[in-house]
Structures are given as C-alpha cells and as structure tokens.
Amino acid sequence: MSTSVIVIGGGIVGTSVAYYAAREGMRVTLFEEEYPGYGASSRNAGYVWLHCRNAGWALDASVAGRALYDELREELPQNFEFRAEGGLIYFTDEAQAPIFREFVEARSADGLDMELLDNREVRNLVGPIRPDVAGASFCANDAQINTATVVDAIAAGARAESADIREGVRVDRILFDGDRAIGAVTVEGEQHLADYVVVATGAWTEKFMRASGWDVRVGRERLQVLATKPLPQQIAPVVYGPATAKQYTLFRNLPSWDESLFLSPIEEESGSWMLTLAAQRANGEVLLGCPMDYPDDIDHDVTMMGMLSTMRSIVDDFPGLRDVKLDRFWAGTLPTTSDMVPIIDEAAPGLMIAAGHTFGNSTGPVTGKCIMQLMQGRDPEIDLSEVRWGRHLDPIVPGAVMHW
Ligand SMILES: Cc1cc2nc3c(=O)[nH]c(=O)nc-3n(C[C@H](O)[C@H](O)[C@H](O)COP(=O)(O)OP(=O)(O)OC[C@H]3O[C@@H](n4cnc5c(N)ncnc54)[C@H](O)[C@@H]3O)c2cc1C
Known part of the structure; x- marks a missing residue:
C-alpha cells in the first residue's frame, strides 16, 4: 500500500x-x-x-x-506567469551610495550576480522613476512570478x-x-x-x-498593496526603494550602515516602516506597496494610513505614475519566525x-x-x-x- x-x-x-x-x-x-x-x-x-x-x-x-x-x-x-528580468533596490541620495557599493561587493562574494547601476541604467530599466535617482543594486538572479x-x-x-x-x-x-x-x-x-x-x-x-x-x-506580518489599472510595459525588473534596505539584516550589518539615511517622513508620521516596491505584471498592472505591521491575528484589512504611506512614497519616487488610475487594494498576512x-x-x-x-x-x-x-x-x-x-x-x- x-x-x-x-x-x-x-x-x-x-x-x-x-x-x-x-x-x-x-x-x-x-x-x-x-x-x-x-x-x-x-x-x-x-x-x-x-x-x-x-x-x-x-x-x-x-x-x-x-x-x-x-x-x-x-x-x-498549466502555464504560470514568470519573468526573469532581475531585481533592484534604487537609492536617491549620494550619501547612500557607499552603503550600496559595500552591499553589492558583499553579495557578489556570496556568489550572486550583482552590480551597482548608475542613474542612466536605472532609468532604462524603470521608466517612471524619478530622473534624479542616484543608482541601484541590481541582482540578475532575481525573478518575478504572479x-x-x-x-x-x-x-x-x-x-x-x-x-x-x-x-x-x-x-x-x-x-x-x-x-x-x-x-x-x-x-x-x-x-x-x-x-x-x-x-x-x-x-x-x-x-x-x-x-x-x-x-x-x-508570527504574522501584514503588508498592504495597491494595484494600478493596466499600463504599457515600463518596469522590467522587480523594484524596491531605499526604505526597504533597513528591513534586511544584510544591510543593517554592513560597517557603513546608517539607519538615519533610510527613514522617510511618512514612516515617522505613520509609525510603520515601508517596503517601498513597484512591480509590473504581464497584464500591465503595477503593484505598489507596502507598509508593514505585526497583527496578533490574520488581518486582511487595508488602512487609510497604509494607503496614504504607499501613495506618498510612490508619488515622490515615481513621478511617471502620478496620474495613473488605481484599480484595487488589498492586504495579506505573511508568516514569520x-x-x-x-x-x-x-x-x-x-x-x-x-x-x-x-x-x-x-x-x-x-x-x-x-x-x-x-x-x-x-x-x-x-x-x-x-x-x-x-x-x-x-x-x-x-x-x-x-x-x-
Ligand atoms: C502583500 C505580501 C507581499 C509579499 N511579497 C512576497 C514576495 O514578493 N516574495 C516572496 O517570496 N514572498 C512574499 N510574501 C510572502 C509570501 O506570500 C509567503 O511567504 C507565502 O505565500 C507563504 O506561503 P504558505 O503556503 O506558507 O502560506 P499561505 O499562502 O498563507 O497558505 C496557507 C493556507 O492555509 C490555509 N489554512 C489555514 N488554516 C487552515 C485550516 N485549519 N484548515 C485548512 N486550511 C487552512 C489558509 O486558508 C491558506 O490558504 C508576501 C506576502 C504578502 C502578504
């Protein structure tokens, strides 16, 4: 049997x-x-x-x-949606550059296919991003699924x-x-x-x-997401913003790390850290996020402050998305240890x-x-x-x- x-x-x-x-x-x-x-x-x-x-x-x-x-x-x-265009974390302030340089060196030593991108390279990959973006860490091993x-x-x-x-x-x-x-x-x-x-x-x-x-x-961690209506393809890799860096111990443990360079006014106002992200799916919709908090039970609700934090971060860093139409929003609770x-x-x-x-x-x-x-x-x-x-x-x- x-x-x-x-x-x-x-x-x-x-x-x-x-x-x-x-x-x-x-x-x-x-x-x-x-x-x-x-x-x-x-x-x-x-x-x-x-x-x-x-x-x-x-x-x-x-x-x-x-x-x-x-x-x-x-x-x-059955098919599923998969795209191998890599992933990046952009930064907006030259003072953050030494931290990203050190991060890219450390990750390359760990065997990942990493590089530090300059302003022009980031703008080529991420159409709607702010024109003064300072650079990004890029990892060719990252991919995207739906x-x-x-x-x-x-x-x-x-x-x-x-x-x-x-x-x-x-x-x-x-x-x-x-x-x-x-x-x-x-x-x-x-x-x-x-x-x-x-x-x-x-x-x-x-x-x-x-x-x-x-x-x-x-344990439980709640993240909130906004989705736009479908747009022409304009974001190739999966994209995180600089606020995201402080969520990762790999950044926090770098000798050059300085948390004060990664805090945004909206995080201070809301009390929730942001995992600033933008990712475009095959149907053209762009997912935007994500404020994080830690509920004591499964929580699929979206909050006013959560959406405000997302919109504030995106409007500041993606001027090319300011006028897009929004489609829906949701929250999910992921498991943690x-x-x-x-x-x-x-x-x-x-x-x-x-x-x-x-x-x-x-x-x-x-x-x-x-x-x-x-x-x-x-x-x-x-x-x-x-x-x-x-x-x-x-x-x-x-x-x-x-x-x-
Ligand atoms: C907004 C958001 C963004 C995220 N982004 C990423 C990302 O970009 N990359 C990444 O790797 N991860 C991401 N995650 C985390 C990722 O979603 C989780 O790591 C993953 O989905 C966990 O899968 P799972 O199967 O363990 O749990 P789940 O997908 O939560 O599945 C658990 C299932 O168990 C069922 N269940 C529970 N109790 C019972 C019961 N008693 N009887 C029967 N069924 C039960 C539930 O209904 C549920 O369907 C994100 C999470 C969220 C919420």
Whole structure:
C-alpha cells in the first residue's frame, strides 16, 4: 500500500507538498479552508528575491527554488506567469551610495550576480522613476512570478497526479495516537487517517497548532498593496526603494550602515516602516506597496494610513505614475519566525511542519520537494539543519518589528 498523506493548507507550500508527494505515488489529500492561494500566496508581490537572502539555508534554498521554476514551467500541465528580468533596490541620495557599493561587493562574494547601476541604467530599466535617482543594486538572479498563477498551476499538477484537493474544508485539529500523528479532524467532525500529516498553514500556524496543544512559534506580518489599472510595459525588473534596505539584516550589518539615511517622513508620521516596491505584471498592472505591521491575528484589512504611506512614497519616487488610475487594494498576512527561516521538519512521528515562510516565492516549491523526500526516508536535497523543529525560536510578540 502506498504512503498516505494529509496536507493542511493550500498555499504555495501546501500545494507544492501535494504535487511532489503525489508525483511519487503517495495518496494525497489536501484540505484548504477557502481555495488554493487564498492566504499570503495570492496576495503577494511576486518577487523571487535572492538579492537579500542571508547566506545559509535562506540563500541555498532560494537559489535551488529559483532553479526549480525552470523545471516547473516544463512539467506542470498549466502555464504560470514568470519573468526573469532581475531585481533592484534604487537609492536617491549620494550619501547612500557607499552603503550600496559595500552591499553589492558583499553579495557578489556570496556568489550572486550583482552590480551597482548608475542613474542612466536605472532609468532604462524603470521608466517612471524619478530622473534624479542616484543608482541601484541590481541582482540578475532575481525573478518575478504572479504567485496566484503559480499556485493554480501547481495545484493542477497535483490533481493530474491524482491528489485530492478539497476546498472549503477547515481542519480543526490533528489526531494523535500517543506521540504519533495519525490524521486530522475537520471542523465538521470528520476524521481522516493518514501515514503523514503535513502542516502548511502559513500565518495561521500558531493558532491552528495551539488547538492541538502545540506551541509553534510562527508570527504574522501584514503588508498592504495597491494595484494600478493596466499600463504599457515600463518596469522590467522587480523594484524596491531605499526604505526597504533597513528591513534586511544584510544591510543593517554592513560597517557603513546608517539607519538615519533610510527613514522617510511618512514612516515617522505613520509609525510603520515601508517596503517601498513597484512591480509590473504581464497584464500591465503595477503593484505598489507596502507598509508593514505585526497583527496578533490574520488581518486582511487595508488602512487609510497604509494607503496614504504607499501613495506618498510612490508619488515622490515615481513621478511617471502620478496620474495613473488605481484599480484595487488589498492586504495579506505573511508568516514569520524570530530567526526569519521557516520550520521544515518531522516534528513528531508522522507530523511534518512546513510553515513560517517569509519568502515563500523562492522557497515554497523546494520545501514541497524536501518534505516529500523526508516522507520517503531520503536525505532532502537541501540541508535542513537550520530549519529544524526544536531549535530555539523566540515567542512572537504582536506589534514588535522584525527584520528579515
Ligand atoms: C502583500 C505580501 C507581499 C509579499 N511579497 C512576497 C514576495 O514578493 N516574495 C516572496 O517570496 N514572498 C512574499 N510574501 C510572502 C509570501 O506570500 C509567503 O511567504 C507565502 O505565500 C507563504 O506561503 P504558505 O503556503 O506558507 O502560506 P499561505 O499562502 O498563507 O497558505 C496557507 C493556507 O492555509 C490555509 N489554512 C489555514 N488554516 C487552515 C485550516 N485549519 N484548515 C485548512 N486550511 C487552512 C489558509 O486558508 C491558506 O490558504 C508576501 C506576502 C504578502 C502578504
């Protein structure tokens, strides 16, 4: 009899587990409370971002995950939106230049294909940007996806391999026999038994696992996004602004780092840091963002101050977008851990945890593959010691700022 698997959660992580496990002949049932991609996966900005991944698991898994997209584009039964035009972080003040120069040197030493762009080069890649932009760090390894289309395609791949994806089914708790996980109970009280239960519930994980008596330290970070109506293509790479640099420990740890050069008046007024971003999708719409905060529960609401911060940052740095028409806005809640890498491990016999992905675009599919390999009793293709269950993780404090 083949191995049976229950996957809880249908984001990029859960659908990838379902796909790779079903492809190996396992009998997979995936339970998703809403529909595949309902969570952070379909709300995200689509950056496959290697640029700022810390050396170790984060960078190794992102490099492997980026390469996996080439395979997925070949093998999935459905297309998804993917663009390999690199990514950049622009800066606007010459005083920031030494920091970006040092950053590019450090990242090149880590093996990334990086360069420092000048004003003309940035303007060639990002049409609507301010004419006095000072420069940018550019990483040719970065790419862009429309994550909702990726999740749909992976789910289609899983179904084609006979996985049973059940939408609109919320799992209440995990069923244990002693220490061993043996199945899951839905909120309707149905019991389902399996050899393995995989928890891929993203930012829902802490509360979901608490119902089964487990303390799993996965926190929540809310990001808000604005989308324009479709425009002619004018932004090739995925783009972050200078405010974003202070979110990354790789910048903060540079000897030349000076936080005061990266604070904007709107951040001081709103009390929320910005992940200033602009990314254009294949249909022409431009995604703009993103103020960040740390709610104590899933929060899909957009705030007045959040939109004001986004518009202020964009109007200042992208004069070419001042008069564009807006289409819609939304918020999403991504999962985080105190050390900024997920938990990917067999936490108890039969219980796989695959949760806490802050940057799931690059690492979601490869996590699915690693979980499949663990269930087969094989060595996973990426060393998982940094993301094991049982390492020390600090408790999550709602409201406390987290750096990536
Ligand atoms: C605005 C925004 C921008 C982002 N930008 C990027 C980016 O550019 N690049 C990047 O790499 N990452 C980005 N992220 C983060 C990225 O979205 C996440 O890392 C990734 O989506 C996490 O995937 P996941 O499968 O773990 O979680 P999710 O996609 O959240 O999936 C979890 C699923 O579990 C389901 N679920 C929860 N509880 C239950 C239950 N009890 N029973 C059944 N189903 C349940 C939920 O409905 C949900 O669909 C962004 C996130 C946001 C919000």
